[in-house]
Amino acid sequence: MELARSLLTTPHGTFTIAVPGDRGEVPPFALIAPTASNQLPLVRIQSECITGHVFSSFTCDCRGQLDDALTKISERGGALIYLRQEGRGIGLYDKIRSYVLQREGLDTVDANVALGRGIDERGYEDASALLIAIGVTRFALLTNNPAKESALRELGLDVAEVIAVPPSANSLNEHYLRTKVSRLGHTFDAP
Ligand SMILES: [Zn+2]
Numbered sequence: 318m319e320l321a322r323s324l325l326t327t328p329h330g331t332f333t334i335a336v337p338g339d340r341g342e343v344p345p346f347a348l349i350a351p352t353a354s355n356q357l358p359l360v361r362i363q364s365e366c367i368t369g370h371v372f373s374s375f376t377c378d379c380r381g382q383l384d385d386a387l388t389k390i391s392e393r394g395g396a397l398i399y400l401r402q403e404g405r406g407i408g409l410y411d412k413i414r415s416y417v418l419q420r421e422g423l424d425t426v427d428a429n430v431a432l433g434r435g436i437d438e439r440g441y442e443d444a445s446a447l448l449i450a451i452g453v454t455r456f457a458l459l460t461n462n463p464a465k466e467s468a469l470r471e472l473g474l475d476v477a478e479v480i481a482v483p484p485s486a487n488s489l490n491e492h493y494l495r496t497k498v499s500r501l502g503h504t505f506d507a508p
Contacts, residue, residue, distance in 0.1 A: 318447070319337065319338040319339060320335045320336060320338070321335070321336045321338060322334065322335045322336075329387035329388050329390075329391045330388075330392075331350075332387075332390075332397075333348070333349040333350075334346060334347070334349075335447070335451055337447065337450070343401045345401055345443040345444070345447060346398075346399050346447075347396045347397065347398050347399070347451055348387070348390070348397040348399070349395075349396045349453075350393075350396070351394050352393070353394060356394055357456060357457045357477055357478060358393075358395035358453050358455075359390050359394065359395035359396075359456065359459060359480070360397075360398065360448065360457070361382075361386035361389075361395075361396075361398070361458075361459040361482075362400065362444045362460070362465060362469070363379075363397055363398065363400070364400045364406070364439055366403065369383075375487045375488075375490055376489060377490055378484050378485040378486070378490055378493070378494060381484070382482055382484075382485065385482060385483065385485075386459050389459065390459075395453065395456060395457075396453050396456075398443075398448065400441075400443055400444060402438070402440070405429070405437045405439055406435070406437065406439040407429060407432070407434045407438055411429075411432050411434055414432055415434075416428075418432070424492065424496040424500065425493055425496050425497075426496060426501065436500075436501070437501070441465065441472060442472065444472075445472035445473070445474060448474060454474055454475055455474075455475035455477055456475070457476075457477060457478035457479070457480050458476045458480070459480050459481075460479060460480075460481075460482060461482055461484075461503040462502070462503055464502065
């Protein structure tokens with residue numbers, strides 16, 4: 318995999334950004350921070366949420382998760398893998414259609430089903446390929462999502478430890494966070 322690499326300084330610290338050249342106009346990418354040789358690198362697989370990550374929307378908790386992951390990775394070393402699979406893989410158009418249904422009372426799972434989409438359409442092949450390309454194949458995984466952990470293991474990666482991510486609760490996303498626990502099997506204490 319051919320990677321374009323550059324240093325990238327952010328409010329969370331300086332990372333190396335690595336972007337593959339063979340994945341089209343909207344490629345996945347990695348933000349990498351150096352790990353001390355005696356430390357297990359920390360990995361966060363972050364799927365794109367443009368409303369949360371760019372605009373800090375309170376509808377979900379994605380911005381808080383991203384900030385928390387970048388802070389921890391910057392401190393301990395490791396990589397954040399950013400995957401371009403908006404809305405758990407259903408794309409921005411259907412994610413926004415799902416928001417309409419959620420305002421009418423459906424939860425995030427039933428809204429996807431009502432739209433004829435999967436509950437979670439994400440895949441982790443890009444994440445696995447990027448992690449292998451940057452040489453991070455044994456790591457501690459930052460996640461509350463057991464499905465993500467098992468998907469990475471099935472792709473041959475050595476998830477040596479799982480570290481929970483604290484949810485960023487607010488009055489608008491409480492129901493969304495509870496749904497993640499009750500219907501998507503996430504393992505944090507819902508608000
Ligand atoms: Zn989000």
